[in-house]
Amino acid sequence: MTKASRNYNYAFLDEGSKREIRRATLKAVAIPGYQVPFGSRELPIGRGWGTGGIQLTLSLIGPGDVLKVIDQGSDESVNAVNIKKFVGLCTNVETTTEAQRATLIQTRHRIPERDLEDGQILIFQVPLPEPLRIVEAREEITKKMHAEKDYAPLWLQLYESLIRYSKVTIGAEYPCLVEGRYMMNPSPIPKYDNPKLHEAKCLYLFGAGREKKIYAIPPYTEVVSLAFDDVPFEKESFEGRHCRLCGATNTYLDEVFDQRTGAQYHQCSDSSYCREQRGKD
Amino acid sequence: MTAALSKKHDFDVVFDSQKVFRLVLEALSHPAREVSILECARRFGGKHSALLALALTLLDNEVSFNTCENHQLSDDIAALTLAHRSTVDKADFIFVCNLDDLKDVIEHAKCGTLENPHQSATIVILDEQGNDVPAHRLCLVGPGIDVSRTVTASPALKQALILRDAQHYEYPQGIDLLFVSGKGELYAIPRLVRQGEVG
Numbered sequence: 001m002t003k004a005s006r007n008y009n010y011a012f013l014d015e016g017s018k019r020e021i022r023r024a025t026l027k028a029v030a031i032p033g034y035q036v037p038f039g040s041r042e043l044p045i046g047r048g049w050g051t052g053g054i055q056l057t058l059s060l061i062g063p064g065d066v067l068k069v070i071d072q073g074s075d076e077s078v079n080a081v082n083i084k085k086f087v088g089l090c091t092n093v094e095t096t097t098e099a100q101r102a103t104l105i106q107t108r109h110r111i112p113e114r115d116l117e118d119g120q121i122l123i124f125q126v127p128l129p130e131p132l133r134i135v136e137a138r139e140e141i142t143k144k145m146h147a148e149k150d151y152a153p154l155w156l157q158l159y160e161s162l163i164r165y166s167k168v169t170i171g172a173e174y175p176c177l178v179e180g181r182y183m184m185n186p187s188p189i190p191k192y193d194n195p196k197l198h199e200a201k202c203l204y205l206f207g208a209g210r211e212k213k214i215y216a217i218p219p220y221t222e223v224v225s226l227a228f229d230d231v232p233f234e235k236e237s238f239e240g241r242h243c244r245l246c247g248a249t250n251t252y253l254d255e256v257f258d259q260r261t262g263a264q265y266h267q268c269s270d271s272s273y274c275r276e277q278r279g280k281d
Numbered sequence: 282m283t284a285a286l287s288k289k290h291d292f293d294v295v296f297d298s299q300k301v302f303r304l305v306l307e308a309l310s311h312p313a314r315e316v317s318i319l320e321c322a323r324r325f326g327g328k329h330s331a332l333l334a335l336a337l338t339l340l341d342n343e344v345s346f347n348t349c350e351n352h353q354l355s356d357d358i359a360a361l362t363l364a365h366r367s368t369v370d371k372a373d374f375i376f377v378c379n380l381d382d383l384k385d386v387i388e389h390a391k392c393g394t395l396e397n398p399h400q401s402a403t404i405v406i407l408d409e410q411g412n413d414v415p416a417h418r419l420c421l422v423g424p425g426i427d428v429s430r431t432v433t434a435s436p437a438l439k440q441a442l443i444l445r446d447a448q449h450y451e452y453p454q455g456i457d458l459l460f461v462s463g464k465g466e467l468y469a470i471p472r473l474v475r476q477g478e479v480g
Contacts, residue, residue, distance in 0.1 A: 010295050018340050022302045024338075027399040029309045030457045030471035032424050036399045060306075062299040119307075147395035179424055179473065181452065199427075203310045218310045221424040 011058040012090040017041050021059040021214070025205060028216035033178030034146070035129050035213040043209070050083060051209025053106045053125035057087055060121065060205075066094045066224040068102035073252070073269035080108070097272045100121040106193040109172070111193040113251050116202035118219065126208040129215065131175040131185040138263060151183045158226055168231070176225045178217060183226075191235045192252045197223040243268045246277035290325040292337055297321040301338040305459070308469040312425045313432045319465030329354050329362040329463045332376055333361060335405055340364040340374060341367035347372035349382040378407045380437055390456050398453035401472075408437040408460040435460070440478060 009015065017039075024038040043051050061067065069084040071077040075097040083106060084095050096102050099112040108125045116122060132142040135153035145151070154175060161169045172188040176197065185204055186197055196216055197204060204217040217223060227233035242249045244256075244265040251273065253266040268274035292298075304316040322334040336358045345367035348355040354376060355366060369375060369389045377386055386404060393401035405457060419434040419442070432438075441458055450456075455472030 011299075015294055015298065016341055016343075019298075019339065020343065022306075023339060023344070024399070026306065026403070026457075027401075029306065029425075030473070031398050031453050032473070034398060034453055060299075060303065062296065062303065118311075143396050172305055203306075220427045231372040 002084060008090050011061055011087075012043070013041060013055065013058045017055075018059040024214045025056065025059070025216065028205070028214050029203070029218050031182075031247060032217055032221050033182030033184040033215060035208075035215045037212055038214050040212040044086070045082075047210040048127060050079060050106070050108060050125035052207030052211075052214070053108070053123050053207060053209075054083060054087070054207075055209060056123045056207040056214065057083075057104060058090075060123070061087065061091050061093075063093065063094060065091075065103045066096050066101055068096050068105045068272075070105065070106075070110060070112070070270075070272070071108045073254075074271045078190055084167060087118050098276070099272055109188050109190075109197045110269060111189060111251070113268070113270040114276075115196075115202065118201045120202040122202055122204050124189075124204065124206045126185070126206045126213075127186040128173070128209070128270050129185055129187075129206065129211050129213040130210040131173075132185050146182065149181065151177075154183060154226065158228070162228075162231060168227075168234070171236075174225055174233075176223050178267075179222050180224075183214065184217075184223075186223075190252060191225070191233075194223075194225045194233070194235065199223075205214045238266070241266045243277075246274045248274070248277055290398060291331070292321060292324040292334060297324060297334070298338045299398060301334050304467065305335070305338070305469070308459070308467055309457070309471055312470055312474040313421050313430050314467055315466050315468045318467050319462070322424065322465040325372050328463055329357070329378070329407070330347050331463060331465045331467070332378075332405060333357060334374070334406060334465075335459070335461065335467075336360050336364070336374070339403075344373040345371060346374040347378065347386075348376045349379065349386060351376070354378065372402060375402055375404045376407070376451045377404060380406075380440060383437070383440055384444055387441065387448065387456065390480050392448070392450050392454040392456055395451065395454060398455070401454065401456055403457045403459060404441075405459045405461060406437055408435050408462050421470075421474050422477035423471070425471070426474065429477050438470070442470070445477070 025038040028036045069080040071080040099114045104121050106123045136142050161231045171192050173185050174191045178184045199220050206215045225233040238253050244267050254269045256265045301318050301321050304318050308316045322331040325333045340362040342363040345365040347369050375386050417434045417439050419428050420431045422429045449477040458470040461467045
Protein backbone atom coordinates (compact mmCIF):
# COMPACT_ATOMS: atom_id res chain seq x y z
CA MET A 1 0.00 0.00 0.00
CA THR A 2 1.35 3.43 -0.87
CA LYS A 3 2.04 6.16 1.67
CA ALA A 4 -0.78 8.32 0.30
CA SER A 5 -3.37 5.54 0.56
CA ARG A 6 -2.50 4.91 4.21
CA ASN A 7 -4.15 8.25 5.00
CA TYR A 8 -7.52 6.81 3.97
CA ASN A 9 -9.66 3.99 5.27
CA TYR A 10 -9.39 0.68 3.41
CA ALA A 11 -11.38 1.07 0.18
CA PHE A 12 -11.59 4.85 0.68
CA LEU A 13 -15.12 5.02 2.12
CA ASP A 14 -15.62 5.15 5.87
CA GLU A 15 -17.20 2.06 7.42
CA GLY A 16 -20.53 3.82 8.10
CA SER A 17 -20.89 4.66 4.42
CA LYS A 18 -20.01 1.12 3.38
CA ARG A 19 -22.53 -0.27 5.85
CA GLU A 20 -25.35 1.86 4.42
CA ILE A 21 -24.46 0.89 0.86
CA ARG A 22 -24.28 -2.77 1.93
CA ARG A 23 -27.73 -2.62 3.53
CA ALA A 24 -29.14 -1.02 0.38
CA THR A 25 -27.44 -3.70 -1.74
CA LEU A 26 -29.03 -6.52 0.28
CA LYS A 27 -32.48 -4.97 -0.08
CA ALA A 28 -31.87 -4.50 -3.80
CA VAL A 29 -31.05 -8.20 -4.18
CA ALA A 30 -34.15 -9.16 -2.18
CA ILE A 31 -36.39 -6.99 -4.40
CA PRO A 32 -35.03 -7.52 -7.94
CA GLY A 33 -35.30 -4.44 -10.16
CA TYR A 34 -36.46 -2.11 -7.38
CA GLN A 35 -34.40 1.07 -6.99
CA VAL A 36 -33.27 1.33 -3.38
CA PRO A 37 -32.37 4.91 -2.37
CA PHE A 38 -29.04 5.47 -0.60
CA GLY A 39 -26.95 8.40 0.59
CA SER A 40 -24.49 8.71 -2.26
CA ARG A 41 -21.09 9.91 -0.98
CA GLU A 42 -18.65 12.46 -2.33
CA LEU A 43 -15.75 10.86 -4.16
CA PRO A 44 -12.62 12.33 -5.70
CA ILE A 45 -14.33 12.24 -9.12
CA GLY A 46 -17.39 14.09 -10.35
CA ARG A 47 -20.89 12.64 -10.10
CA GLY A 48 -21.86 11.14 -13.43
CA TRP A 49 -18.42 9.61 -13.93
CA GLY A 50 -19.23 6.28 -12.39
CA THR A 51 -19.55 7.19 -8.72
CA GLY A 52 -22.47 4.80 -8.16
CA GLY A 53 -20.49 1.89 -9.53
CA ILE A 54 -17.38 2.92 -7.61
CA GLN A 55 -19.28 3.15 -4.32
CA LEU A 56 -20.68 -0.34 -4.89
CA THR A 57 -17.22 -1.67 -5.76
CA LEU A 58 -15.65 -0.04 -2.70
CA SER A 59 -18.31 -1.44 -0.37
CA LEU A 60 -17.90 -4.95 -1.82
CA ILE A 61 -14.17 -5.27 -2.32
CA GLY A 62 -11.81 -7.13 -0.01
CA PRO A 63 -8.25 -8.43 -0.03
CA GLY A 64 -9.15 -11.67 -1.85
CA ASP A 65 -10.81 -9.97 -4.82
CA VAL A 66 -9.57 -9.59 -8.38
CA LEU A 67 -10.90 -6.46 -10.06
CA LYS A 68 -11.59 -5.73 -13.72
CA VAL A 69 -12.91 -2.38 -14.93
CA ILE A 70 -14.22 -1.77 -18.42
CA ASP A 71 -15.65 1.22 -20.22
CA GLN A 72 -17.63 0.55 -23.42
CA GLY A 73 -16.04 -2.91 -23.37
CA SER A 74 -12.49 -1.60 -23.22
CA ASP A 75 -10.00 -2.13 -20.41
CA GLU A 76 -7.81 0.68 -21.68
CA SER A 77 -10.14 3.69 -21.82
CA VAL A 78 -9.46 6.69 -19.56
CA ASN A 79 -12.45 6.10 -17.28
CA ALA A 80 -11.64 2.41 -16.78
CA VAL A 81 -7.91 2.93 -16.22
CA ASN A 82 -8.43 5.70 -13.68
CA ILE A 83 -11.10 3.83 -11.72
CA LYS A 84 -8.87 0.76 -11.64
CA LYS A 85 -5.94 2.87 -10.43
CA PHE A 86 -8.06 4.57 -7.78
CA VAL A 87 -9.51 1.35 -6.36
CA GLY A 88 -6.11 -0.35 -6.57
CA LEU A 89 -4.50 2.54 -4.71
CA CYS A 90 -6.83 2.34 -1.73
CA THR A 91 -7.25 -1.45 -1.55
CA ASN A 92 -4.12 -2.98 -3.07
CA VAL A 93 -6.23 -5.68 -4.76
CA GLU A 94 -5.06 -7.49 -7.86
CA THR A 95 -6.46 -6.15 -11.13
CA THR A 96 -6.95 -8.04 -14.35
CA THR A 97 -8.23 -7.65 -17.88
CA GLU A 98 -9.47 -11.26 -18.07
CA ALA A 99 -13.19 -11.50 -17.41
CA GLN A 100 -13.03 -15.10 -16.20
CA ARG A 101 -10.39 -14.30 -13.53
CA ALA A 102 -12.18 -11.31 -12.04
CA THR A 103 -14.39 -11.66 -8.98
CA LEU A 104 -15.67 -8.08 -9.38
CA ILE A 105 -16.15 -6.40 -12.73
CA GLN A 106 -17.13 -2.75 -12.85
CA THR A 107 -18.51 -1.73 -16.19
CA ARG A 108 -19.82 1.20 -18.12
CA HIS A 109 -22.13 0.44 -21.05
CA ARG A 110 -21.27 -3.20 -21.79
CA ILE A 111 -21.54 -6.74 -20.46
CA PRO A 112 -18.46 -8.85 -21.27
CA GLU A 113 -18.83 -11.26 -24.20
CA ARG A 114 -17.73 -14.22 -22.12
CA ASP A 115 -20.55 -15.62 -19.95
CA LEU A 116 -19.96 -14.74 -16.32
CA GLU A 117 -20.01 -17.50 -13.73
CA ASP A 118 -21.51 -18.14 -10.31
CA GLY A 119 -19.61 -16.07 -7.76
CA GLN A 120 -18.76 -13.21 -10.11
CA ILE A 121 -20.38 -9.81 -9.61
CA LEU A 122 -20.88 -7.33 -12.43
CA ILE A 123 -21.26 -3.74 -11.21
CA PHE A 124 -22.83 -1.25 -13.61
CA GLN A 125 -22.25 2.49 -13.58
CA VAL A 126 -25.70 3.93 -14.18
CA PRO A 127 -26.35 7.53 -15.24
CA LEU A 128 -30.18 7.43 -15.26
CA PRO A 129 -31.70 4.56 -13.28
CA GLU A 130 -35.34 5.53 -13.77
CA PRO A 131 -36.86 3.96 -16.92
CA LEU A 132 -40.00 6.07 -16.48
CA ARG A 133 -38.12 9.39 -16.45
CA ILE A 134 -38.59 9.72 -20.18
CA VAL A 135 -42.36 9.79 -19.69
CA GLU A 136 -42.59 11.40 -16.24
CA ALA A 137 -40.22 13.99 -14.76
CA ARG A 138 -41.41 13.86 -11.14
CA GLU A 139 -39.79 11.30 -8.83
CA GLU A 140 -42.82 11.14 -6.53
CA ILE A 141 -45.00 10.18 -9.50
CA THR A 142 -42.60 7.57 -10.90
CA LYS A 143 -42.39 5.98 -7.44
CA LYS A 144 -46.18 5.77 -7.40
CA MET A 145 -46.20 4.34 -10.92
CA HIS A 146 -43.77 1.62 -9.85
CA ALA A 147 -45.89 0.93 -6.76
CA GLU A 148 -48.98 0.50 -8.93
CA LYS A 149 -47.06 -1.27 -11.70
CA ASP A 150 -48.39 1.40 -14.02
CA TYR A 151 -46.14 1.09 -17.03
CA ALA A 152 -48.73 2.09 -19.65
CA PRO A 153 -46.88 5.29 -20.72
CA LEU A 154 -43.77 3.22 -21.50
CA TRP A 155 -45.79 0.78 -23.59
CA LEU A 156 -47.36 3.75 -25.36
CA GLN A 157 -43.95 5.17 -26.14
CA LEU A 158 -42.93 1.84 -27.64
CA TYR A 159 -46.15 1.76 -29.69
CA GLU A 160 -45.64 5.34 -30.94
CA SER A 161 -42.13 4.44 -32.01
CA LEU A 162 -43.52 1.55 -34.05
CA ILE A 163 -46.21 3.74 -35.64
CA ARG A 164 -43.79 6.53 -36.56
CA TYR A 165 -40.75 4.57 -37.65
CA SER A 166 -42.10 1.04 -38.17
CA LYS A 167 -39.56 -0.22 -35.64
CA VAL A 168 -38.53 0.29 -32.04
CA THR A 169 -35.93 3.04 -32.12
CA ILE A 170 -34.49 2.61 -28.62
CA GLY A 171 -30.83 1.70 -29.05
CA ALA A 172 -29.44 1.54 -25.53
CA GLU A 173 -31.08 1.61 -22.08
CA TYR A 174 -33.77 -0.68 -23.48
CA PRO A 175 -36.24 -1.16 -20.62
CA CYS A 176 -36.93 -4.63 -19.28
CA LEU A 177 -39.34 -6.20 -16.83
CA VAL A 178 -37.68 -7.96 -13.91
CA GLU A 179 -39.38 -11.03 -12.42
CA GLY A 180 -42.68 -9.87 -13.92
CA ARG A 181 -42.88 -6.91 -11.57
CA TYR A 182 -40.44 -4.00 -11.89
CA MET A 183 -39.66 -2.10 -15.06
CA MET A 184 -35.91 -1.55 -14.99
CA ASN A 185 -33.37 0.48 -16.89
CA PRO A 186 -30.45 -1.85 -17.58
CA SER A 187 -28.10 1.18 -17.81
CA PRO A 188 -26.96 2.29 -21.27
CA ILE A 189 -25.90 -1.16 -22.44
CA PRO A 190 -26.77 -1.86 -26.07
CA LYS A 191 -29.87 -3.96 -26.78
CA TYR A 192 -27.40 -6.66 -27.80
CA ASP A 193 -26.55 -7.20 -24.10
CA ASN A 194 -30.13 -7.30 -22.77
CA PRO A 195 -30.59 -11.09 -23.21
CA LYS A 196 -27.49 -11.67 -21.05
CA LEU A 197 -29.40 -10.30 -18.06
CA HIS A 198 -31.97 -13.09 -18.23
CA GLU A 199 -31.33 -16.14 -16.02
CA ALA A 200 -27.63 -15.28 -15.70
CA LYS A 201 -25.36 -17.21 -13.34
CA CYS A 202 -23.74 -14.07 -11.92
CA LEU A 203 -25.07 -11.25 -9.77
CA TYR A 204 -25.71 -7.89 -11.44
CA LEU A 205 -25.57 -4.76 -9.30
CA PHE A 206 -26.43 -1.29 -10.58
CA GLY A 207 -25.22 1.90 -8.90
CA ALA A 208 -26.36 5.41 -9.77
CA GLY A 209 -24.29 7.86 -7.71
CA ARG A 210 -25.80 11.09 -8.97
CA GLU A 211 -29.36 9.76 -8.71
CA LYS A 212 -28.59 7.97 -5.40
CA LYS A 213 -30.09 4.59 -6.32
CA ILE A 214 -28.92 0.99 -6.13
CA TYR A 215 -30.71 -1.92 -7.79
CA ALA A 216 -29.91 -5.50 -8.62
CA ILE A 217 -30.65 -8.59 -10.64
CA PRO A 218 -29.85 -11.76 -8.69
CA PRO A 219 -28.72 -14.89 -10.55
CA TYR A 220 -31.42 -16.95 -12.29
CA THR A 221 -33.89 -14.08 -12.46
CA GLU A 222 -36.39 -13.54 -15.24
CA VAL A 223 -35.53 -10.40 -17.20
CA VAL A 224 -37.73 -9.73 -20.23
CA SER A 225 -37.02 -6.89 -22.63
CA LEU A 226 -40.14 -4.88 -23.43
CA ALA A 227 -41.86 -6.10 -26.61
CA PHE A 228 -45.29 -6.73 -28.10
CA ASP A 229 -46.54 -10.23 -28.86
CA ASP A 230 -46.57 -9.52 -32.59
CA VAL A 231 -43.41 -7.36 -32.60
CA PRO A 232 -40.75 -9.34 -30.77
CA PHE A 233 -37.66 -7.83 -29.18
CA GLU A 234 -34.77 -7.53 -31.62
CA LYS A 235 -31.16 -6.91 -30.77
CA GLU A 236 -28.59 -5.32 -33.09
CA SER A 237 -27.52 -7.50 -35.98
CA PHE A 238 -23.96 -7.56 -37.32
CA GLU A 239 -24.71 -9.93 -40.15
CA GLY A 240 -22.05 -9.85 -42.85
CA ARG A 241 -19.59 -8.02 -40.61
CA HIS A 242 -16.64 -9.26 -38.63
CA CYS A 243 -13.97 -7.96 -36.29
CA ARG A 244 -10.98 -6.67 -38.30
CA LEU A 245 -8.60 -7.91 -35.58
CA CYS A 246 -9.82 -11.35 -34.53
CA GLY A 247 -12.36 -12.07 -37.26
CA ALA A 248 -15.18 -12.74 -34.78
CA THR A 249 -18.68 -12.67 -36.19
CA ASN A 250 -20.53 -13.38 -32.95
CA THR A 251 -19.64 -10.31 -30.86
CA TYR A 252 -20.85 -6.74 -30.45
CA LEU A 253 -18.84 -4.69 -32.95
CA ASP A 254 -17.75 -1.06 -32.81
CA GLU A 255 -17.56 0.93 -36.03
CA VAL A 256 -14.13 2.48 -36.60
CA PHE A 257 -13.13 5.01 -39.28
CA ASP A 258 -9.67 5.54 -40.65
CA GLN A 259 -9.39 9.35 -40.77
CA ARG A 260 -6.76 9.33 -43.53
CA THR A 261 -8.34 6.90 -45.94
CA GLY A 262 -11.97 7.21 -44.85
CA ALA A 263 -12.18 3.43 -44.70
CA GLN A 264 -14.70 1.90 -42.32
CA TYR A 265 -13.91 -1.09 -40.14
CA HIS A 266 -15.53 -3.06 -37.37
CA GLN A 267 -13.84 -4.45 -34.31
CA CYS A 268 -14.90 -6.15 -31.08
CA SER A 269 -16.13 -3.75 -28.44
CA ASP A 270 -14.88 -6.16 -25.75
CA SER A 271 -11.13 -5.61 -26.06
CA SER A 272 -10.20 -8.38 -23.62
CA TYR A 273 -12.30 -10.99 -25.45
CA CYS A 274 -10.82 -9.86 -28.79
CA ARG A 275 -7.26 -10.19 -27.44
CA GLU A 276 -8.11 -13.63 -26.10
CA GLN A 277 -9.42 -14.76 -29.49
CA ARG A 278 -6.28 -13.53 -31.24
CA GLY A 279 -4.16 -15.40 -28.68
CA LYS A 280 -5.82 -18.65 -29.73
CA ASP A 281 -4.59 -18.34 -33.33
CA MET B 282 -18.96 -0.76 23.97
CA THR B 283 -19.03 -2.50 27.32
CA ALA B 284 -15.62 -3.25 28.81
CA ALA B 285 -16.41 -6.95 29.04
CA LEU B 286 -17.43 -7.12 25.39
CA SER B 287 -14.48 -5.13 24.07
CA LYS B 288 -12.14 -7.57 25.80
CA LYS B 289 -14.05 -10.52 24.46
CA HIS B 290 -13.90 -9.92 20.73
CA ASP B 291 -11.27 -9.14 18.13
CA PHE B 292 -13.67 -8.81 15.17
CA ASP B 293 -12.10 -6.49 12.61
CA VAL B 294 -14.75 -3.94 11.61
CA VAL B 295 -13.09 -3.37 8.24
CA PHE B 296 -11.98 -6.78 6.98
CA ASP B 297 -14.21 -9.17 8.93
CA SER B 298 -17.25 -7.00 8.15
CA GLN B 299 -16.39 -7.14 4.47
CA LYS B 300 -16.05 -10.93 4.55
CA VAL B 301 -19.31 -11.40 6.42
CA PHE B 302 -21.13 -9.00 4.10
CA ARG B 303 -19.93 -10.81 1.00
CA LEU B 304 -21.08 -14.13 2.47
CA VAL B 305 -24.50 -12.68 3.34
CA LEU B 306 -24.72 -11.25 -0.18
CA GLU B 307 -23.89 -14.67 -1.63
CA ALA B 308 -26.51 -16.29 0.60
CA LEU B 309 -29.17 -13.77 -0.37
CA SER B 310 -28.31 -14.05 -4.08
CA HIS B 311 -28.53 -17.83 -3.87
CA PRO B 312 -31.44 -18.56 -1.52
CA ALA B 313 -31.03 -21.66 0.67
CA ARG B 314 -27.34 -21.92 -0.21
CA GLU B 315 -25.40 -22.37 3.02
CA VAL B 316 -22.34 -20.20 3.65
CA SER B 317 -20.14 -20.16 6.73
CA ILE B 318 -19.36 -17.02 8.70
CA LEU B 319 -17.68 -19.10 11.41
CA GLU B 320 -14.16 -17.73 10.74
CA CYS B 321 -15.33 -14.20 11.58
CA ALA B 322 -18.02 -15.16 14.11
CA ARG B 323 -15.54 -17.03 16.31
CA ARG B 324 -13.85 -13.71 17.03
CA PHE B 325 -16.73 -13.20 19.44
CA GLY B 326 -17.23 -15.39 22.45
CA GLY B 327 -20.53 -16.84 23.62
CA LYS B 328 -23.41 -18.63 21.98
CA HIS B 329 -24.56 -15.58 20.01
CA SER B 330 -21.25 -15.00 18.24
CA ALA B 331 -22.73 -15.43 14.75
CA LEU B 332 -25.54 -12.97 15.53
CA LEU B 333 -23.05 -10.43 16.84
CA ALA B 334 -20.88 -10.80 13.74
CA LEU B 335 -23.94 -10.12 11.59
CA ALA B 336 -25.01 -7.21 13.77
CA LEU B 337 -21.62 -5.54 13.63
CA THR B 338 -21.56 -5.99 9.86
CA LEU B 339 -25.00 -4.56 9.10
CA LEU B 340 -26.16 -2.36 11.97
CA ASP B 341 -25.19 1.13 13.05
CA ASN B 342 -26.87 4.16 14.55
CA GLU B 343 -28.99 4.69 11.42
CA VAL B 344 -31.08 1.56 11.96
CA SER B 345 -33.14 -0.02 14.73
CA PHE B 346 -33.31 -3.56 16.06
CA ASN B 347 -35.21 -5.84 18.38
CA THR B 348 -34.07 -9.02 20.12
CA CYS B 349 -37.42 -10.31 21.49
CA GLU B 350 -36.65 -9.68 25.16
CA ASN B 351 -33.19 -11.24 24.98
CA HIS B 352 -31.64 -8.52 27.11
CA GLN B 353 -28.07 -9.77 27.03
CA LEU B 354 -28.05 -9.88 23.23
CA SER B 355 -29.80 -6.51 23.06
CA ASP B 356 -27.18 -4.91 25.33
CA ASP B 357 -24.33 -6.43 23.36
CA ILE B 358 -25.71 -5.30 19.99
CA ALA B 359 -26.48 -1.80 21.25
CA ALA B 360 -22.99 -1.50 22.74
CA LEU B 361 -21.28 -2.83 19.62
CA THR B 362 -23.22 -1.00 16.93
CA LEU B 363 -24.96 1.99 18.58
CA ALA B 364 -28.13 0.89 16.77
CA HIS B 365 -31.43 1.93 18.37
CA ARG B 366 -33.58 -0.53 20.26
CA SER B 367 -37.11 -0.62 18.92
CA THR B 368 -40.38 -2.49 19.09
CA VAL B 369 -40.94 -5.46 16.78
CA ASP B 370 -43.30 -3.51 14.50
CA LYS B 371 -40.77 -0.73 13.92
CA ALA B 372 -37.44 -2.56 13.95
CA ASP B 373 -35.30 -2.76 10.81
CA PHE B 374 -33.55 -5.89 12.08
CA ILE B 375 -35.12 -8.46 14.38
CA PHE B 376 -33.00 -11.14 16.04
CA VAL B 377 -34.93 -14.26 17.06
CA CYS B 378 -33.16 -16.71 19.36
CA ASN B 379 -36.25 -18.57 20.53
CA LEU B 380 -38.60 -20.12 17.98
CA ASP B 381 -41.52 -19.47 20.31
CA ASP B 382 -41.13 -15.77 19.45
CA LEU B 383 -41.25 -16.36 15.70
CA LYS B 384 -45.03 -16.15 15.33
CA ASP B 385 -45.28 -12.80 17.08
CA VAL B 386 -42.29 -11.44 15.17
CA ILE B 387 -43.50 -12.41 11.71
CA GLU B 388 -47.04 -11.24 12.41
CA HIS B 389 -45.85 -7.81 13.51
CA ALA B 390 -42.65 -7.15 11.58
CA LYS B 391 -42.88 -4.25 9.15
CA CYS B 392 -43.18 -5.29 5.53
CA GLY B 393 -42.60 -1.92 3.82
CA THR B 394 -45.07 -0.21 1.54
CA LEU B 395 -45.79 -0.63 -2.16
CA GLU B 396 -43.88 2.60 -2.78
CA ASN B 397 -41.05 1.87 -0.35
CA PRO B 398 -40.72 -1.89 0.00
CA HIS B 399 -37.13 -1.53 1.22
CA GLN B 400 -38.49 -0.13 4.48
CA SER B 401 -39.17 -3.66 5.66
CA ALA B 402 -37.65 -5.80 8.36
CA THR B 403 -34.85 -8.30 7.99
CA ILE B 404 -35.36 -11.14 10.44
CA VAL B 405 -32.30 -13.01 11.67
CA ILE B 406 -33.25 -16.36 13.16
CA LEU B 407 -30.91 -18.43 15.31
CA ASP B 408 -31.51 -21.87 13.84
CA GLU B 409 -30.19 -24.50 16.21
CA GLN B 410 -31.24 -27.74 14.59
CA GLY B 411 -30.34 -30.83 16.57
CA ASN B 412 -29.62 -34.20 14.97
CA ASP B 413 -32.68 -35.69 16.66
CA VAL B 414 -35.05 -33.39 14.79
CA PRO B 415 -36.94 -35.12 11.94
CA ALA B 416 -35.97 -33.67 8.58
CA HIS B 417 -38.51 -32.10 6.24
CA ARG B 418 -37.94 -31.87 2.51
CA LEU B 419 -38.84 -28.55 1.00
CA CYS B 420 -38.72 -27.48 -2.62
CA LEU B 421 -37.94 -23.80 -3.09
CA VAL B 422 -38.37 -21.67 -6.19
CA GLY B 423 -37.76 -18.01 -6.97
CA PRO B 424 -35.06 -15.58 -8.10
CA GLY B 425 -31.57 -16.81 -7.32
CA ILE B 426 -32.59 -20.44 -7.72
CA ASP B 427 -31.95 -22.32 -10.96
CA VAL B 428 -35.45 -23.74 -11.60
CA SER B 429 -35.90 -25.23 -8.10
CA ARG B 430 -33.87 -26.35 -5.12
CA THR B 431 -34.87 -29.11 -2.74
CA VAL B 432 -33.49 -28.64 0.76
CA THR B 433 -33.67 -30.46 4.05
CA ALA B 434 -35.55 -27.90 6.07
CA SER B 435 -35.11 -27.24 9.74
CA PRO B 436 -38.21 -26.75 11.89
CA ALA B 437 -37.31 -23.05 12.04
CA LEU B 438 -37.37 -22.69 8.24
CA LYS B 439 -40.58 -24.67 7.86
CA GLN B 440 -42.31 -22.69 10.60
CA ALA B 441 -41.03 -19.35 9.30
CA LEU B 442 -42.29 -20.06 5.77
CA ILE B 443 -45.73 -21.10 7.03
CA LEU B 444 -45.99 -17.99 9.18
CA ARG B 445 -44.68 -15.72 6.44
CA ASP B 446 -47.04 -17.12 3.81
CA ALA B 447 -49.96 -16.67 6.21
CA GLN B 448 -49.35 -12.91 6.07
CA HIS B 449 -50.26 -12.84 2.35
CA TYR B 450 -47.98 -9.90 1.65
CA GLU B 451 -48.63 -8.10 -1.59
CA TYR B 452 -45.26 -8.14 -3.35
CA PRO B 453 -43.03 -6.07 -3.31
CA GLN B 454 -43.98 -5.83 0.35
CA GLY B 455 -42.54 -8.61 2.46
CA ILE B 456 -39.83 -9.64 4.90
CA ASP B 457 -36.42 -11.15 4.30
CA LEU B 458 -35.20 -14.03 6.44
CA LEU B 459 -31.65 -14.92 7.45
CA PHE B 460 -31.08 -18.20 9.28
CA VAL B 461 -27.85 -18.65 11.18
CA SER B 462 -26.67 -21.48 13.39
CA GLY B 463 -24.43 -21.24 16.42
CA LYS B 464 -21.71 -22.79 14.25
CA GLY B 465 -21.89 -19.86 11.87
CA GLU B 466 -23.73 -21.61 9.03
CA LEU B 467 -25.97 -19.09 7.33
CA TYR B 468 -28.59 -19.16 4.60
CA ALA B 469 -31.20 -16.71 3.42
CA ILE B 470 -34.78 -16.75 2.20
CA PRO B 471 -35.61 -13.43 0.53
CA ARG B 472 -39.25 -12.41 0.13
CA LEU B 473 -39.73 -13.74 -3.41
CA VAL B 474 -38.61 -17.28 -2.61
CA ARG B 475 -41.53 -19.59 -2.06
CA GLN B 476 -42.32 -23.27 -1.76
CA GLY B 477 -42.75 -25.18 -4.97
CA GLU B 478 -43.82 -28.72 -5.72
CA VAL B 479 -41.34 -31.38 -4.65
CA GLY B 480 -40.30 -33.13 -7.85
